[in-house]
Every structure is written in structure tokens, then in C-alpha cells.
Amino acid sequence: MKLAIRDDDTCYFTDPSELERVYHDVWDQVPICLATVPFAVGYERAGIPREHWHDGEAFALERNSALTTFLKSLIGRGRVTIALHGYTHQDYPDGFEFQAAPDPERRVSDGLRYLRETFGATPSIFVPPHNAMSKRGLAAVGAARLNILGSFLSFRPSIRPWDYTTPANWLRIAQFRRTTGRTKGDSLIYPHVLRYADHAEFGCHSLIPGTTVDELKRAFDEARRADGDFCLATHYWEVDAAMKQVLVAFLEYAAGDREVRFVAAEELFA
Numbered sequence: 001m002k003l004a005i006r007d008d009d010t011c012y013f014t015d016p017s018e019l020e021r022v023y024h025d026v027w028d029q030v031p032i033c034l035a036t037v038p039f040a041v042g043y044e045r046a047g048i049p050r051e052h053w054h055d056g057e058a059f060a061l062e063r064n065s066a067l068t069t070f071l072k073s074l075i076g077r078g079r080v081t082i083a084l085h086g087y088t089h090q091d092y093p094d095g096f097e098f099q100a101a102p103d104p105e106r107r108v109s110d111g112l113r114y115l116r117e118t119f120g121a122t123p124s125i126f127v128p129p130h131n132a133m134s135k136r137g138l139a140a141v142g143a144a145r146l147n148i149l150g151s152f153l154s155f156r157p158s159i160r161p162w163d164y165t166t167p168a169n170w171l172r173i174a175q176f177r178r179t180t181g182r183t184k185g186d187s188l189i190y191p192h193v194l195r196y197a198d199h200a201e202f203g204c205h206s207l208i209p210g211t212t213v214d215e216l217k218r219a220f221d222e223a224r225r226a227d228g229d230f231c232l233a234t235h236y237w238e239v240d241a242a243m244k245q246v247l248v249a250f251l252e253y254a255a256g257d258r259e260v261r262f263v264a265a266e267e268l269f270a
Helices: 016-023 065-076 104-119 135-143 166-180 213-225 241-255 265-269
Strands: 002-010 032-036 039-041 058-060 080-084 147-149 200-202 230-235
Touching (some): 002 016, 016 065, 065 080, 065 104, 080 265, 104 135, 147 265, 200 265, 213 230, 213 241, 230 241
Parallel strands (some): 032 080
Antiparallel strands (some): 039 058
């Protein structure tokens, strides 16, 4: 069984000390996949100065030289990997970035090029901002042959371009619902990779304020019983002392299984 960690929203506004605070005792055990925003536009969240929440200015990652230097060192030591997390992560009046931006194709291609030039490696994973995508946004990511790491599990034709693999993937999800006693209204994180014609997808379990160790243990045990894998997703800027205790306790629990391998998120798709 493979276990990975995804952390969202690394960008110009990220203080390297915040990543160090959360992961200094974690990333030597399990590499952290940092979902990274190339040209962040401010929105309402902790860690972004209030004066930038709605000013519309795009801040290139490299303008935070302390951060880019720090990340290059972490990448070189195998402590982190880099995923593409949108292009600006900005919110639009009618939706989130990869639902409503007018040019998702350019944002994917330019974002990949920018991260490759900045860090010397091309990301293979896309993390949708807010886990939200339109049909065109999903097609743009697939055209770039990026795998999706997130909780994007809609089969609606209005959102997902169907291909020859879609019916079988739908049946896999339906069977997993039946096996686990879920209805269509119950939440579900499928513990296996879903492979489509131009990309693959894997769902993540969230570590957010209020998540308990027992909740993560139950989700982990379910994935293990299904011979699946597990990815935990969080935001460094949300992780306080209580959330860090949950993270550490969960990793200790998972490490008690000799069959578990802590891996970089990219290995989930291998």
C-alpha cells in the first residue's frame, strides 16, 4: 500500500518558515507534494495580506527568492515534489479558476513551462484550485497529459468529456459504493487510480480543521481492505498545533503496517 501527502497553495505569499514549521519532522519520512501556484492572485485566506485579497495583481513565484531557493534545496534532497495548482488561483464572479477562466489551455501550458524553468523539472500532476473544474478545464489538463490529484469524481457529461474508458470507471465507482454500503449521496474517495484516455486521477482525503485521527484511521483502513492506496491533502496555512498532532498520530498509525510505503504523490500513478 502506498501513502502520499499533498499540500496546497505554495505561492509567492508562502513564507518558507511556514512549510518548515509544518513538515520539518515529516518530509524525511514521506515527501510532500506541494501544489504550487505560478502567478498567485490574492484571495481571502490566511497568509495573504488583506490588501491583496481583491487587487487582481499577479505575483510571480520567483519574486519570493527566499522561497524558490528553499524549494530548490528541498527538491534536491527529495523532500518535496512540485505539482501545478492552477495558474493564478484567482476566483471569478461565476466560478473558480479552472471553471471560469477564459483560457485554461494557456494557463496549463504557461504554468508548466514556468515551473519547469524555475525548478528544472516538469510537473506531472495537476491539482485543481478548490477541486473545481469545467469540461473545458478538464480537457485542457488532459491535453497536457497531466494526472489529477484531487477529489474530482463527477461523471456528468456536462463536466467530464467522456471517452472509451469512462463507462468502466463509472462501473468501478458504482461497485465500490455497493461494496462499502454507500448511497449516491454519501461521500466517497476511491482508493485506486482511475485511468482515462489522456490522463489518470486519484482522490485525496482531507486534513482540515476538525478532522480527527479516528476519521483518518477509518478511511485508511477502508483503503487498505480494498488493496488500494491513500493520499492525505491539507493546506500548510491551516495547520495549527491540533492539526499537526492529528497528522503525526495518523502517520504513526500508518507506519505500524509493514506493507505501507510512504511515497511521493507521483508514485501513486505508477
